Amino acid sequence: QVQLVESGGEWWQAGGSLRLSCPASRLTPSSARMAWFRQAPGKARDFVAATRCIWWNTGSTCYADSVKGRFTISRDNAKNTVYLQMNSLKPEDTAVYYCAAQGNNGNMVEAGSYDYWGQGTQVTVSS
Numbered sequence: 001q002v003q004l005v006e007s008g009g010e011w012w013q014a015g016g017s018l019r020l021s022c023p024a025s026r027l028t029p030s031s032a033r034m035a036w037f038r039q040a041p042g043k044a045r046d047f048v049a050a051t052r053c054i055w056w057n058t059g060s061t062c063y064a065d066s067v068k069g070r071f072t073i074s075r076d077n078a079k080n081t082v083y084l085q086m087n088s089l090k091p092e093d094t095a096v097y098y099c100a101a102q103g104n105n106g107n108m109v110e111a112g113s114y115d116y117w118g119q120g121t122q123v124t125v126s127s
Contacts, residue, residue, distance in 0.1 A: 002027045002116045004099045009121030012089055016125075020084040022099030022118060029075050030058055033102040034082040036073060037111055038095035039120075045098065047109035049073040049084060055105035062108065066092075089125045096120040 004027075008020040020036070035050035046064065049071055053062030061073050072085040082099060099118040106113035 002101065004101060004116055004118035006097060006099045006118040006121040009097060009123045011124040011126065014090055014125055014127050016089050017085070017087045018089065018123060020086065020097055020099075020121060020123075021081055022083070023079065023081040024101065025080070027080070027101055027116065028077075029080055029082050029101070030077050031103075033105070033108065034073075034075065035100045035102065035108070035114065036082075036084045037098045037100060038093075038123075039098070040095040043095075045111045047111070048097070050108050051075055051082065053108055064109075086123070089123075091125050091127045093125050094123060096122050 003025040004022055006022050033052040036048040037045045038048050039045040049063045052058050054060040070088045074083045098120045100114040101116040102114045
């Protein structure tokens with residue numbers, strides 16, 4: 001059974017930085033598309049960032065416009081872990097952040113196309 005376990009979420013002030021981690025068990029992150037989504041209260045689960053967004057290019061990364069230039073997704077193959085470095089945090093970044101894995105070249109931004117999910121970690125940014 002594949003397991004993804006997010007950590008690193010906490011309360012932080014606007015302008016600060018956080019790093020979320022997502023170690024994967026029974027899954028090699030480099031062989032899958034790994035992504036971060038987020039969900040604010042009362043809203044849909046939105047795409048944030050993904051690795052392997054160009055399926056044949058395992059080093060490719062893509063971002064939602066709202067986080068481009070502020071967030072960075074990365075992967076440590078030796079640790080089987082995916083990270084989300086979040087800089088210049090804004091109050092609108094407040095949400096539960098989820099790590100997800102997709103084993104094929106499905107729709108990158110559609111939450112329903114991902115095969116595995118973590119339990120989520122809360123990020124709260126105050127102004």
